[in-house]
Amino acid sequence: RSIEVVKKDKPIIVSMGDYAASGGYMISCNANKIFAQPNTLTGSIGVFLIVPEISEFMDEKLGITFDTVKTSAHADFPSITRPFNDFEKQLLQASVDSTYYKFKKMVAEGRKLTMEQVEAIAQGRIWTGLKAKEIGLVDELGGIDEAIAEAVSMTGLKEYSIVEYPQQEEIFWENFIFSMSEQTETKILAGQLGILYPHYQAVKDLIDAPVMQMRLPYDIVIK
CATH class of the missing domain: 3.90.226.10 (2-enoyl-CoA Hydratase; Chain A, domain 1)
Incomplete structure (x- = not known):
């Protein structure tokens, strides 16, 4: 827009x-x-959705279970403490399908292509x-x-100037100290987790991100 x-x-x-x-x-x-x-x-050009479900993990690993009181069948939807039923899965899939359609429509209009042409090169x-x-x-x-x-x-x-964004902040020492603190925490955690750290970071990024995502569902490393 x-x-x-x-x-x-x-x-x-x-x-x-x-x-x-x-x-x-x-x-x-x-x-x-x-x-x-x-x-x-x-x-x-694709959309995926991730909602973690932790009830089995919490029960088997920590001995914690969940009991919910609700006024309707889907009052706690979406919930990470119970599996989704078929109806709720359909709702989530419909949301993904709708977002995917809008994505393809934007590409079709922006690139002057038909929806069929976009679908042929889409699907992620x-x-x-x-x-x-x-x-x-x-x-x-x-x-x-x-x-x-x-x-x-x-x-x-005929004449022009270039402005770059984001502009560099002037508060050097504040940024420097914050950066060093973050790097230290990261190094400590990476040392503790070893080869598992990249997987931890990937899961953390997914959890911190919105439920509906339009991004690569994996990392590509070119060597």
Whole structure:
């Protein structure tokens, strides 16, 4: 919505770096022009939902059980202390399907594609920038310099300046101390967990994130 409003007054040019997948692609797809590097990972047009259910773990590992008093069958929905019944699973799936449809519709409108064309390249598939250009998800191969040059060309500017966001904060020592404290805590925890630390961090990120997510459900490491 915000991009649509801004586009009425000025062109929106997107420059993709290493990643611009799923939610990153969603906010990019309605731009006037999209630049990506040949090895950019983009696309991942898909939606997934994670709701942890901890009753069995709490009972078997900690001896804690849950008893709930409610006024209707679904008053505590969604709950992490009991399994979902079939009706509740259908509600969650309907929510995922609706969000996925809206995602595809945004891509179709932004990239001037049919819904069938989008579905053929969606379903969570990940594309390199090179392939994304072939299938119409990006317009040109290039980086931030090419994107800026395109913005200048489209607006017809003769003189311009570049402002970078987010702007660097000036409170150096406060940021330095906070960063050192965070790094120390992370190092201690990583040392205690060893090879399990990356898995802990992945689970923590998922728990801290919203229930409905548009992101890569896994990490890609290119060596």
